[in-house]
Amino acid sequence: MAKPKRGKPCWYELSTTDPDAAGHFYAHVAGWAIADSGMEGMDYRIARSADDMVAGMMAAQPGMPPMWMFYVTVTNCDKAAKDIEKAGGSVVYGPADIPGTGRFAAAMDPQGAAFGILQMLDDDGHAFDQKAMGHGCWHELMTSDPEAALAFYGKLFGWKPGDAHQMGPDMTYQLFRHGKADIGGVMKQMPEMPGPDTPFWLPYFGTDGVQAAIARTAEAGGQVLHGPMEVPGGAFIMVARDPQGAMFALVGPK
Known part of the structure; x- marks a missing residue:
C-alpha cells in the first residue's frame, strides 16, 4: 500500500x-x-x-x-x-x-x-495527468490577493512559486508548482473577467484538439467565453460554460 x-x-x-x-x-x-x-x-x-x-x-x-x-x-x-x-x-x-x-x-x-x-487510503489516483486526454492538467485561481493565496496554499500543500508572466499593466500570471512540475497559475481577479464575482478555481482538462472541442461545446449548448488562445509552450486553451452555468477549460493542440 x-x-x-x-x-x-x-x-x-x-x-x-x-x-x-x-x-x-x-x-x-x-x-x-x-x-x-x-x-x-x-x-x-x-x-x-x-x-x-x-x-x-x-x-x-x-x-x-x-x-x-x-x-x-x-x-x-x-x-x-x-x-x-x-x-x-x-x-x-x-x-x-x-x-x-x-x-x-x-x-x-x-x-x-x-x-x-x-x-x-492507498494511492493518489489518476485524475490528474498532464499528458493524458480527458484528465485534469491545470488549475487557475482568480483571486483578490494572489500573494496571500500563494502563501496559504504553499503552507498547506507545499506548492512553490514558479515563473511569473506579465499579462499587462498590473496583471501578473504567477505559476506554481508541485515538486518539479508547474500545475497551475494565480492571477488577480478583475471586474471584466468572466466568472463569479468572488474568487474561484478554474480546472483545465486535456483535449486532443481545442478548435474541435469549441465546436462540440457549441453543438451541445455550451457557451465559449475565450479561445482558442495559444499559451507559452505552444498549447492552446479555451474557456467555456456548460449549459447549466459551470465554468471549465480545456487545453491541448489547436
Whole structure:
C-alpha cells in the first residue's frame, strides 16, 4: 500500500443543477464515459477517460450555483482541516469518510475560493495527468490577493512559486508548482473577467484538439467565453460554460 502524498491534485467534482444533462454535455465535449457510482443513498456519477476515473458529478445543494471544484491530497485530513482554519480559511463540510476511498473535507481559502482536501487510503489516483486526454492538467485561481493565496496554499500543500508572466499593466500570471512540475497559475481577479464575482478555481482538462472541442461545446449548448488562445509552450486553451452555468477549460493542440 503506497503512502498518501501531500499536495497533488487528485479529483475533480462538478456540482450541477441537472446531472443528467451535464453528463451528456461532458460526454460529448470531453469524451468521458459517465455512469452511476453505485454509492448507496447518493446519486453520484463517475466520469472516466479510458480506464481512469477522472471526475465526479452530483446535484448541487439548493441555492448553490453550478461549479467545478478540485481536491488535493493531504496526509492527514483532520490536521489539514485545522490548519486551514488556523490560516484564515474555513471548512464548510467534513472531515468525513468516503468508504473505500479515504477521508475528505470541502473548504474555502481566506479569499473565498472553494477547494477540497482528500486523504486517500492507498494511492493518489489518476485524475490528474498532464499528458493524458480527458484528465485534469491545470488549475487557475482568480483571486483578490494572489500573494496571500500563494502563501496559504504553499503552507498547506507545499506548492512553490514558479515563473511569473506579465499579462499587462498590473496583471501578473504567477505559476506554481508541485515538486518539479508547474500545475497551475494565480492571477488577480478583475471586474471584466468572466466568472463569479468572488474568487474561484478554474480546472483545465486535456483535449486532443481545442478548435474541435469549441465546436462540440457549441453543438451541445455550451457557451465559449475565450479561445482558442495559444499559451507559452505552444498549447492552446479555451474557456467555456456548460449549459447549466459551470465554468471549465480545456487545453491541448489547436
